[in-house]
Amino acid sequence: MEMIEPVDISRPSLMLVDGMAVLFRAYYATAYGGSIRRMKDGTPTNAVYGYMRYFWDAVETFKPTHIACCWDLGSKTFRSEQFTDYKANRAECPEDLVPQFQMMKDVMDAFGIPNISVEGYEADDCIGTLSRLYREEYDVMVLTGDHDMLQLVHDHTKVIIMKKGHGNYAVYTPEYLQEERQILPDQVIDIKGLMGDTSDNYPGVRGIGEKTAYKLVQQYGSIEGILGNMEELAKGVRTKIEADLDMLHLSRKLATIDCDAPLACDIESCFFDPDRNQVSTLMEKLEMTSVVRLVGM
Incomplete structure (x- = not known):
């Protein structure tokens, strides 16, 4: 703590x-x-x-x-x-x-x-x-x-x-x-896009768990960085991402907090x-x- x-x-x-x-x-x-x-x-x-x-x-x-x-x-x-x-x-x-x-x-x-x-x-x-x-x-x-x-x-x-x-x-x-997770705040969204969220019931990329999601985002910076370097990925990981590209983008969208809600306070x-x-x-x-x-x- x-x-x-x-x-x-x-x-x-x-x-x-x-x-x-x-x-x-x-x-x-x-x-x-x-x-x-x-x-x-x-x-x-x-x-x-x-x-x-x-x-x-x-x-x-x-x-x-x-x-x-x-x-x-x-x-x-x-x-x-x-x-x-x-x-x-x-x-x-x-x-x-x-x-x-x-x-x-x-x-x-x-x-x-x-x-x-x-x-x-x-x-x-x-x-x-x-x-x-x-x-x-x-x-x-x-x-x-x-x-x-x-x-x-x-x-x-x-x-x-x-x-x-x-x-x-x-x-x-x-x-x-940064100290605890070696990530930036925006990268939380990319990680959720990859691994999904069981409590919110969206899948991310099937077969990619928390450990792999963190590793990929730490190495490539973002989902765009990962997709721009697909040839470097292990074949199994690349195949999973290619098979679930639409869900990857949708999951990231679902994970993103909307900071422009129409509220007055x-x-x-x-x-x-x-x-x-x-x-x-x-x-x-x-x-x-x-x-x-x-x-x-």
Whole structure:
């Protein structure tokens, strides 16, 4: 794990929270043992409670001045139009988690944190768009568990990958990405194009795994570099790429975060200055007074 660097107080900072990733992580971390936290009326709240523990630890660790939370809408996206099997392998959302999506957005509202989503786009695209929009004036921090986000790493964009356990992070800067994986942020997309993504259900080039994908991109720089030097490749690798050229290009397209999603987000609305009464009132309603104590309100 990379050392967490001191916060640069000379520049304001914007934390972009991958709401879906954090909420799913919180749900499964707490539901694993079979004991689901519920309100007196039976409404499940385990994911919301777990989310707040993860979220508040990140706030205290990285001390953002501004925060926004990005969400998927669960509807069809431009990627599912390009490839009908995109994410088709995903299991149904657990029944106990369904009511907690809106509940979590209500909690973010109570903290004065904007909930951002766009029809036809994923949370990743919202995060990518906001990071590109504000990275010249703000130190952007992306809080997620999704390694696809590493393509957003930039001199003023850190990608904070949540690892197992509370308070355990890998903080990716361009230097750390180079040190750990010997690649540049843009090359994350080329690697995904080659190896595909089983969780998002697109295949890449059949027969090329992670190890070969990294080796090829490190050696030739990009998919274009690989295709321009096909005669140098081992016959087996060359044959696989030639057989799956269309899927290679489509997979790279599917892996690319769209940083031009049509969204509006006033940065002033992201300034993090929660109202104690709003937070306390909602947490009491959700029977989570321990969260009020956790956040020191």
